[in-house]
Amino acid sequence: AQTVTQSQPEMSVQEAETVTLSCTYDTSESDYYLFWYKQPPSRQMILVIRQEAYKQQNATENRFSVNFQKAAKSFSLKISDSQLGDAAMYFCAYRRVNRDDKIIFGKGTRLHILP
């Protein structure tokens, strides 16, 4: 069974600095999607970024980028120029590419932004 592990329950970063959130996953599949979701205090789940496993290029979305290491089954999220609005719970998630499109979530990393 697929699993997603986020080893950092909480992290803190100074405003304007860069922070990296870690995620590892376990799968025997070769084709899949990986995601980072953000959950601010409003509790809304917001998709931050996604990566398709067959693409070697790391996904980027403005200040958010990923380091996708397929062989190591690692998918870290880098947030550059951290802003107070980035404070949230971040969830790493995995989905196979097939009809059974269940998403498996990690347990989350709570990110604090220090002013």
Add this chain to the structure above:
Amino acid sequence: DADVTQTPRNRITKTGKRIMLECSQTKGHDRMYWYRQDPGLGLRLIYYSFDVKDINKGEISDGYSVSRQAQAKFSLSLESAIPNQTALYFCATSSVSGRTYNEQFFGPGTRLTVL
């Protein structure tokens, strides 16, 4: 107006009561999901539906039932609520175009407390 709505947003009930959480979407998506979020456990899938006639159990379906009344409506019921069902519940929707997986869009969540 929100694309995915959930009612109620907050609910307190007593052990043994029947509770229904409702989800409606205006995105025209065929796939709908119910998740449960507990502190430190991330999101776990309860039930999912690919269309009105296709309903599937997720990771933690015991104690829950669902009804897909229409493409746009997917309800979650707790037949006899118990305290360990106290959690934040999310509805989500998605669509698929061939191989392309489109992201899951989440509702605002329902905070359920069972006393």
